Amino acid sequence: MAAHRRGVDVEGQGIGHALKGQDRLGQNLKVEEEKPQKLVLSNRAGESRSPYVRAHSANPVAWQIWGDEAIALAKRENRLLFVSIGYSACHWCHVMERESFENEEVAAILNDSFIPVKVDREERPDIDRIYMNFVQATTGSGGWPLNVFVTPDLEPVFGGTYWPGPNSNTTPYEDQVDFLGILNKLSTVWREQEDRCRQDSAQILKQLKDFAAEGTFGDRLGEGGEGLEIELLEEAHHHFASTFDKVNGGFGSAPKFPTPSKLSFLLRLGQYPQVVQDIVGESECQVAENMAISTLRKMARGGIRDHIGNGFARYSVTADWSLPHFEKMLYDNAQLLHIYLDAFLLSRDAEFLGVVYDIGEYLTTTLAHDAGGFYSSEDADSFYKKGDAEKREGAFYVWTKRELENVLGPQSEPILSAFYNVSSHGNVAPENDAHDEFIDQNVLAIVSNPSSLSSTFGVKEEEVVRIIKEGKAALRAHREKERVRPALDDKIVVSWNGIAIGALARTAAVIKGFDPEKSSRFLAAAVKAASFIRDELYDKETKILYRVWREGRGETQGFADDYAFLIDGLIDLYESTFDESWLRWADDLQQSQINLFYDTHGTGGFFSTASSAPHIILRLKDGMDTSEPSTNGISASNLYRLSSLLNSPAYALKAKETTTSFESEIIQYPWLFASFMPSIVAAHLGIKSIVVSGNGRGEAKIRAFAKQPRGALGTFARLEGGGTTASWLRERNSLLTDFGRDGRTRILVCENGTCREEDPGEVEEEEGGEGGAAAAVAAVLQETNTKSEAVAVVAKAESGEKEEQRPVREGGDAKLQP
The missing domain is CATH 1.50.10.20 (Glycosyltransferase)
Known part of the structure; x- marks a missing residue:
């Protein structure tokens, strides 16, 4: 929607400006008296079914579960909710947890001044979409973790993505505010300028609603559409x-x-x-x-x-x-x-x-x-090996050259290292290694092919293919045995x-x-x-x-x-x-x-x-x-x-x-x-639909449909023949009530507003001369003696080396098989 592309003008609206160093807030304002009884929150993340939320159950932050109770608590205590949204596989979510949510100082401020709420974006994409719209509109970017401060009425006040925590070793970008600074200033702003916060957030929400509706005004239901041309x-x-x-x-x-x-x-x-x-x-x-x-x-x-x-x-x-x-x-x-x-x-x-x-x-x-x-x-992120205390990004997937030497031996290692771009100093550039996790590590990527490796190492190409295949199996076996698999959501x-x-x-x-x-x-x-x-x-x-x-x-x-x-x-x-x-x-x-x-x-x-x-x-x-x-x-x-x-x-x-x-x-x-383009084409040109009844010759039509790459929208239906055969589709589609009930093979093709029946005999001839992708691969498989050899052929192509073109007998004609 439009809110994803436009920035909401919050200049002078107070919150964003306050967080850039405005320390003179509320000099002449009276601070509310402290409540007689201090609220003590407990961490409830373990009550969630979400693996992501549950993973925060040991944090000192007293995470609450999104829902009626947390919102009612915010209203009763008149606190801002701190809504932190992420998902299990999110690397920067884990970084922020280590830097901030496991930090006692951060936890104390969150627990004493806010209602902290953890949300799994995969469970609640609705909450994520709303506040992502706000963050993208007010900051010009978005991502996860998504962190938003909202009023007890759920109106957004201030938000962003990753913020560095205390003692963070992540290089901050220009003007980036650290998380502790944000917490301290937001608690002050809400305490001393609550009315202004509420007014600003209500105004921003109104603008978001206007932007979300933009682009549809004037195109009332049932009107318009003429501008959506091919x-x-x-x-x-x-x-x-x-x-x-x-x-x-x-x-x-x-x-x-x-x-x-x-x-x-x-x-x-x-x-x-x-x-x-x-x-x-x-x-x-x-x-x-x-x-x-x-x-x-x-x-x-x-x-x-x-x-x-x-x-x-x-x-x-x-x-x-x-x-x-x-x-x-x-x-x-x-x-x-x-x-x-x-x-x-x-x-x-x-x-x-x-x-x-x-x-x-x-x-x-x-x-x-x-x-x-x-x-x-x-x-x-995962532990590199059993017994490690700290997780690293990509630890399950990266390799040192020494590891390849130990696992593969002196004959195979040089070939696989050349094939997968492995070097003794690693292949990750320092500027892409913010936390020094990839020093001397290699991410495997195919940079050669068996033919080139055959020339380089003086080994037959078939032998290179065998070495690569067996080497991959050895590396996988080692990885499964020795390393700790990443957490599964x-x-x-x-x-x-x-x-x-x-x-x-x-x-x-x-x-x-x-x-x-x-x-x-x-x-x-x-x-x-x-x-x-x-x-x-x-x-x-x-x-x-x-x-x-x-x-x-x-x-x-x-x-x-x-x-x-x-x-x-x-x-x-x-x-x-x-x-x-x-x-x-x-x-x-x-x-x-x-x-x-x-x-x-x-x-x-x-x-x-x-x-x-x-x-x-x-x-x-x-x-x-x-x-x-x-x-x-x-x-x-x-x-x-x-x-x-x-x-x-x-x-x-x-x-x-x-x-x-x-x-x-x-x-x-x-x-x-x-993703709308197929529907725009369908609106102008219609949809081609095919219905087959009976068995036998109609099978060729079914196989041809299955092997078509997706293009224009089209459909295919099959009905069993025979007058006593029950069919929900016959009842649902009145055009098919009697189609094919005589048990004969019939093929109905409808497009451009008209329907015609095809002669099944013509389809049989089409089947005899059938080519296409499936037949091409079948030819490759037929050229090998065993299933394992067939897999090797596919593995060779997968490795980047194409099979040479060769004539294949297919339907009586010699054709080239790539």
Whole structure:
């Protein structure tokens, strides 16, 4: 929203000015008399189910739990609340805890003058969004930990992110105020100028509300939308091209994030109908794909990827992806699974298939809950070895050259050191090592390939591949045995699980033809996760989701993003299994999302929170893409897809209203709303939907759909034949009531407002000449004698060395296999 981009003018409003050295506050004011009985707070963090909040239970700070009691306490004592928001995998959250929240002097001031409250942003994204809007608007930046002082009425007074604690060795930036100074001055300001604080905070909140509504005034419900033309995709592409890092991939400079929403937009651009390519330009569409492919390749070989284990870190401190912040998040890896799958389908490059397998393994092993569902994250910090007293960032992942020598031996170590850029003095620049944690340490990143190493060391290329493969296994075994794994945040969050369910379901459908065993495992994990959420986090009577499971269902009901991402995942799961129960549940959830969050009386679109949510001072609509795609962008896509599958004009109308509710902002900054672009295209060109009934020849159509990279919105449904077969979909979609009941294979294709039946015989011929990504990889696998050799081929490509082109017999024709 607009508040993310504009600074609220607080010049002269007192609080920020006071904290920059105004020590003359209240010289002529009378200080309130001390209360007869001093309030003594106790630390209640251990009562929370959140691993992040619980981790603060030993702090001398008397943390309270967000909710009625803490707010009532602040009102009764007339104190400011100090609301500190973070998450388990946040490195700087841990730094601030060590420097400040474990400090007795800091704790004394917080306990005596404030009501300190710890909040897990992953449990309460609603609270996080509100106060992040305030901090970004008043300081021009944001991040975590997010620390905000608020009145007993929850209106924000002053906030920021990390503040150095007493005796901090972190280099402060210009004009940065230390945390003790902030606490002392805020307690004085509130005691001596409470009325001014309340007036200022009320004014700032009003401005935030105005900014949040900006961009929608004048686009009343059911109106507008004419300005959302396909040319917006061209504008977004030009912006991404202008900020693209041609050397390292990605966009802008350090720090550098994976930005899955941008990469998805670039990969999809060339997959839209020809009309879109004509407007954007075919060469521009190819450039877009190349930007995404280049970025994904650089990331896959960079330090942001865990080359010994699995998965990707959240972001890179450096522009070349060489040094990550080491936390690993479910939402990043689930989105990247979608992206790398699309990259593989477009490029047929086995290196990307290796990454797909890598992420799939990470989700279904490290982050998998035994009963179903996926955990939230792994921490950035850990103990380097058992018995250490202090955690270090990246300790689980970095290596000294001496360690490689000891683990690998004199024959293998030089090759792996050259392959992974390992040196005796480490490969982390001092300017990127604020706490001297990486002295002589190496973050592994691929900088060579087996062919070059073969020439350098005079060893056959096949031997180099073997040494690298066995060396990785040895390093992993050593890491698992000797090091302490980072803490696991074992919350199961519905929204992020929805992304993972969809990504695994799509992956399973793609690899089914050439790796049925892995496909079955990935699909089983997706089904198990969906079933767990339905059983544990869904009230079947009220049709309401709950956001978090940990040691039981949490109390917080789901937010709009929980519904949006889960619906998206369930549609993908339906199109991979054709189990109508998933589509039916998606339909129920969509109706619940509309009832709870839709702005029926305003401009349309979904609020992040329900109108009945307690302690919400600002209802926001999530429009821009961030580290996750926009809730409203995904919701619009869901509505269009469901409107196609269920023949629901009402859903299509809601999709259009949702998109047009952000019209002014999308027109102004289309690159910030990439997740809306498929819906903008759908509004102009419609959605292609395919329905197959019966068995046999329709299977080719199903396989072809599964292997399509994501582009324009489209849907696929399958109906069993036979007049006695019960089908919820036939009942829900009146167009399909009698379709295929005669048991024959029938294929119905609808697009551009018309439907036609295809001749199944033509489909059979199409199947005989089938190529595509799956067939290409099948050919690679067929050229090896065993499954392990097939994995070696993929590992070789993953290491950065492409297979040479060779003719492959496929459907009677010789084709080149990359």
